[in-house]
Amino acid sequence: MKIAVLGAGHVGPVLARLALAAGHEVAIAGSGDPARIEMITEFLAPGAVARTAADAVADAELVVLAIPWHRFPALDPGLFAGKVVVDAMNHWPPADAPLGTSEQVARRLVGADVVKTLNHVAYQDMEPAAGRAVGLAGDAPAAVKAVAEFLESTGFDPVPMGSLAAGRLLEPGSPLFGVAARRYEFETFLKEQS
Template sequence: MKIAVLGAGHVGPVIARLALAAGYEVGIAGSGDPARIEMIVDFLAPGAKAQRTADAVADADLVVLAIPWHRVPSLEPKTFDGKVVIDSMNHWPPAAAPLGTSEEVAQRLAGARVVKSLNHVAYQDMEPANGRAVGFAGNDPDALDAVAEFLQRIGFDPVPMGALTAGRLLEPGSPLFGVAAHRHEFETFLKEQS
């Protein structure tokens, strides 16, 4: 399984390292020429391949969006058709938007199978994953299975949150955001919300 990580800032290289350690082939794309991020990739995620966004996504079975939120409009929707896409982004500053980021991503990348996850864990707390519970939410059962397998393989304990709209429960302002919660805390919180 090949993983494309879009974003070479704080979060992207950490996810790339976890994926590489789990035996995945990983491509990383920044916002421009891959040559601009080659040194960063070589240093922060040795073994990953710096690529253009279109090439990284085309080669991937699973795509992780770890770009700044304001760059989402620059994504070419057709590039993502049929792809399983993990949205690990947040509104910064937190927005009182009617939709969560993943719902907006799903509208923009209409052909993608979007799953919300990894956005509620600070990059410095991601590694080692050590079985830390992470929520994931989405509408496509096959995409959810693929993401759960990926999360588990890179060291997390994936906790299903429900449909994509439940991804809002993982965003800034939620009691689960930025907290090292255990599976039972996720499950208790979900029961309280229903």
């Protein structure tokens, strides 16, 4: 699978490494000229290719948003039409808004299939991924399935949580946020919420 990781800070390179180890082709983009992150990429995610966001997204089958929330409005929504987009972003400080962050992402990226996941895991806890349960939420079943398969390939144990609105349960302030939970803990929490 061709993966585009937007974000070369903490989360992006970790996800790029996991994807590369699983045999995926990875392009990584920062906020500017790819030359600015080539050394970071070579050191933190050897095998990933530094590209512009537009070029990385154009070739990707799956796009991971691992950028700071305040940078999201600078992205061109037209790049993402027809793409499966993983929203791994968080709003800091936590937003008291009527919509979760992924619902806001989906509203802006019209034509993309947005899936919320990985935002609730600290980057330093992502490796090794083996057996770590991660929630995922989305409105497009085919996109949720594709993301679940990607997550499984990297070693995570994906736990479907329902619609994109359920992704709010993965955001800061939730009992699931920042916790190394196992599948049964996710499932128990979801039962308690219903």
